[in-house]
Amino acid sequence: MAELLVIRHAQASFGADDYDKLSELGHRQSELVGQALRDAGWVPDRLVTGTLKRQQETLSSMGFAGRPDTHPGLNEYDFHDLLNVRFAGKVPDPVRSDRKTHFRTLRETILDWQAGGLEGARESWRMFVDRVDAARRYATKTDARRVLVISSGGPIGQLVAFSMGAPASQMIALNLQVKNTSLTRFFFSSSSFFLHEFNTTPHFATQERAQLLTYS
Known part of the structure; x- marks a missing residue:
């Protein structure tokens, strides 16, 4: 193989x-x-x-x-876009600058995305899986x-x-x-x-x- x-x-x-x-x-x-x-x-x-x-x-x-x-x-999914949708364009500073906060928020955001949340994101979970x-x-x-x-x-x-x-x-x-x-x-x-x-x-x-x- x-x-x-x-x-x-x-x-x-x-x-x-x-x-x-x-x-x-x-x-x-x-x-x-x-x-x-x-x-x-x-x-x-x-x-x-x-x-x-x-x-x-x-x-x-x-x-x-x-x-x-x-x-x-x-390519990676567009986490910045997902965050902007989740926080209505006002992403908290610690999410951008603190690694622990960043990765905890990443996990929460992706699980929400997978469950059909974050409507309005440029890429849906299904689109990501397909590509x-x-x-x-x-x-x-x-x-x-x-x-x-x-x-x-x-x-x-x-x-x-x-x-x-x-x-x-x-x-x-x-x-x-x-x-x-x-x-x-x-x-x-x-x-x-x-x-x-x-x-x-x-x-x-x-x-x-x-x-x-x-x-x-």
Whole structure:
């Protein structure tokens, strides 16, 4: 069977005016995961990313040659839009600046979204699910045997939940666990798609590198 290796983008610029770019640490994380794959003899024969800058910069810093295909279904859901709908355009400052508050609010907001709330959001939960599945089918409709995908926490959580037949509520539980540059591996064929490993970070396994692990 063929492999689909999905990597979450490296650390973005949390709290900055432009979140959608890698931090200096994010570039270092990307270099390390790319080198770890090459050291293991795992070199992709197809590259796919979403259209977000942080995803494309992650792939670039990983150092693999070749022009990637892109699919917007691999992009993160628009949490800023969901927050604006939830709070009627007046998002509390701690939600934007405090990590603990941010992630607690993220969980609450996504569960509401999944349950059919947040009417007026640019993207419904059903639209998100459908585009992630379209991206999965796009990435796996190939003769390639090793497909490398750079995506984000939400789509990765959804892909894992889909592969396990888990309820929608499990997507956000999985989403919140996904580490920057972690590896989530699936095996696939024309008739099957199943999870092999989730959220691993062998490139941060040493005590020295453990301090480089991040979640945002």
